[in-house]
Amino acid sequence: MQKIRLGIVGVGKIVRDQHLPSIAGNGDFELVATASRHGTVDGIPAYQTIEAMLEAHPELDAVSLCMPPQFRYLAAHAALEAGKHVFLEKPPGATISEVEDLKRMAAAKGVSLFASWHSRYAAAVEQAKQFLKASPVRSMKVTWKEDVRHWHPGQAWIWEPGGQGVFDPGINALSILTHITPAPLHLTSAELEFPENRAAPIAATLAFGSANGLEVAAEFDWRQTGKQSWDIEADTEAGHMRLADGGAKLFIDGTLTFEAPDREYPALYARFAEIIKAGVSDADIAPLIQVADAFMLGRRKIVDAFHD
Structure with missing residues (x-):
């Protein structure tokens, strides 16, 4: 079968660290061209x-969009208009309405749209989902704390409207949470901490509920130094579950029951190829909806200025 001819838009750190090795290791894809103001391969x-790339390479079958979310909609629109399958880095857009429009357009054009929630493909996520499915859940807690200076040094876009601030990593936790919980969740309250010199939050405290009475508390913070915290815990009738290290490890009552090497981005490209071959889309926006709800319901708290 002919390989899927792929173009990448936005050649930055995530592309070099994750996308390029994953594409190189996937026999379904061939990287044909890139579009970026600064980066090349x-x-x-x-x-x-992207317009110049599409014009020069009409043979492209698919496009991966890896620029900041504020600029993704017009690029996705151009790719879909040209009849290309589209891979959206997370978050899939700056707003819900953007992504909903792209979903409608992909359906009309008969091409695949993929919202790539990479943390859902962490090694132990499916095991955690099955554990929670098998046992009534009493409560859950999410702790997602990391050092923004380490992970996003000098990236101004992430502090601008649409950049989402601490929800850029926090949405990874929400992508897992909305995937593994047995019942749909809705936000009940939020407090968002905004540095006095920034337009996006540096920390957030969230509370969720469900129709069956499940309560979930979440703490996101971008000021953590030292060991980073990416944990989702659940108290259940079968014991205490902790999904640790961003979904890489599963502990039950303190005992490590599952871990495996990181294969998140290779799994994303395997899934992208799968939906292209099947002629379907995979564009769940549940995590983005939770972030939008946090901005809608959240109380704003002004905190000390943040400087890189």
């Missing part, structure tokens, strides 16, 4: 804009 034709 050795040996691959490079263009400044």
Whole structure:
């Protein structure tokens, strides 16, 4: 079968660290071209804009969009208009309405749209989902705390409207949470901490509920130094579950029951190829809805200025 001819838009750190190795290791894809204002890939034709790339390479079958979310909608629209399958880095857009429009457009064009929630593909996530499915859940707690200076040094876009601030990593937790919980969750309250010199929050305290009485508390913080915390815990009738290290490890009553090497981005590209071949889309926006609800319901608290 002919390989899926792929173009990448936005050649930055995440592309070099994750996308390029994953594409190279997947026999379904062939990287044909890139579009980026600053980055290039050795040996691959490079263009400044997606429009120039699409014009020069009409043979492209699919496009991966890896620029900041504030700029993703118009690029996705151009790719879909040209009849290309589209891979959206997380979050899939700056707003819900953008992504809903892209979903409608993909359906009309008969191409696949993929909202790539990479943390859902962490090694132990499916095991955690099955554990929670088998035992009534009493309560859950999410702790997602990391050092923004380490993970996003000098990235101004992430502090601007649409950049989501601490929800950029926090949405990873929400992508797992909305996937593994047995019942749909809705936000009941939120407090968002905004540095006095930034337009996006640096921390958030969230509470969720469900129709069956499940309560979930979440703490997101971008000021943590030292060991980073990416944990989801659940008290159940079968014991205490902790999904640790961003979904890489599963503990039951303190005992490690499952872990495996990181394969998140290779799994994303395997899934992208799968939906292209099947002629379907996979564009769940539940995590993005939870973030939008947090901005809608959240009380704003102004805290000390943040400087890189």
